[in-house]
Amino acid sequence: MKKSYTLKLEGKEWKDCLKGAYNKKKKDINMDGFRKGQVPYDVYVKKAGVESLYMDAVDDAVDVLYSKLLSDKDTITPAATPGIDIKNISDKEIEVEFALVSSPEVKLGKYKKLGIKKDKVEVTDEEVEHELGHLKEQFAEMKALDDKAKIKEGNIAVIDFEGFKDGVAFKGGKGENYNLEIGSHSFIPGFEEALVGLKKGDKKDVELTFPKDYHSEELKGQKVVFKVEIKEIKERVFPEFNKEFFEDLNVGGVTSLDELKNYIKENMKAEKEHKLEDDYLFKCLDKIVEDSKFEIPEEMTNDEVNRLVKEFSQKLQYQGLKFEDYLKFTNTKEEDFKKTLEPEANKRIGYRLVMDAIIEKEKLEVSDEELEKGLEEQAKEYGISKEEFLKEIGTKELFKYDMLMRKAMKFVTE
Secondary structure (H helix, E strand, C coil): CEEEEEEEEEHHHHHHHHHHHHHHHHHHCCCCCCCCCCCCHHHHHHHHCHHHHHHHHHHHHHHHHHHHHHHCCCCCCCCCCCEEEEEEECCCEEEEEEEEECCCCCECCCCCCCCCCCCCCCCCHHHHHHHHHHHHHHHCEEEECCCCCECCCCCEEEEEEEEEECCEEEEEEEEEEEEEECCCCCCCCCHHHHHCCCECCCEEEEEEECCCCCCCCCCCCCEEEEEEEEEEEEEEECCCCCHHHHHHHCCCCCCCHHHHHHHHHHHHHHHHHHHHHHHHHHHHHHHHHHHCECCCCHHHHHHHHHHHHHHHHHHHHHCCCCHHHHHHHCCCCHHHHHHHHHHHHHHHHHHHHHHHHHHHHCCCCCCHHHHHHHHHHHHHHHCCCHHHHHHHHCCHHHHHHHHHHHHHHHHHHC
């Protein structure tokens, strides 16, 4: 359901918003006869005009009016960010139209006894051995070899190198004291192989051709020469699974290889079970959504897409990238990128809608006792007080809704 509401803010309330806007910019205001930041409100309005405050005042006024709108019991419950249209603005009043959209009606299909089988968790000996290999890699130490040692597969060659095309050094083709693992294929084909058999102090001109699909237009398919000098040769020394290693590892009371294998197996099993539970839940939800009927308003989709963009931007930030730079690098327009997120956004919304419908139909509830216990347990898990935890998450109602969702998930999967 979509519904529009028009509200006015006038008199003292609107004047307070105007003064609030003025106070935000007061410290930067310069006028003849007054020190910077000391211009009285009435003087500023007389000289600059009250219209100069409208833009900042609108934000505060919209917040006030929206709060009033939501407090009215006759207002529909919004399911997305409201549309806002300023209908009229003057020094005496502001008139705002809010366009609200509520959640669509959901006609639930089958949501019990869905007939979906849950896979069994299995951890093979090969998987455990593979994980042991990772552990060895993690605790491996680098050992410098003597001057007579020759480079072989798996060694780390410390090299200086510079690339030349037609006798001229090209951009990005130079490195000093670079640690190159032979066999890692991190350089173009033929480079690492050409170093096998060389010793510390050796120099070599490596003639190569860049691949035709290389990312640089200047270099793809081009013949080049790399001048390489071997500075040092290292090898990885892998740890032995002995008493000293287990003491350094210091996990789960492990003191032997068999105990370590069992520890790894149990951890892998727990991870697989967790993933299996998630996969099973989503299979159930997909089936329920498929059997149910509802229409998702465009406004809800747009809201969810914006949330996904925010999540994606945060992930990029952890990698030291900006969303704007990602769009430039991939030559993608923001609106096109958002379009690709719509299916995932609608899937998430669909899950929430059917879960809300199940909560209502099955009359699932969270008692005050359950809520307080849940808050205490979560706070304890994070090592903070209940009050601190509430400040972090916002309100009890949000946490209560989360608990309701978990109840609904349990209902669906059981």
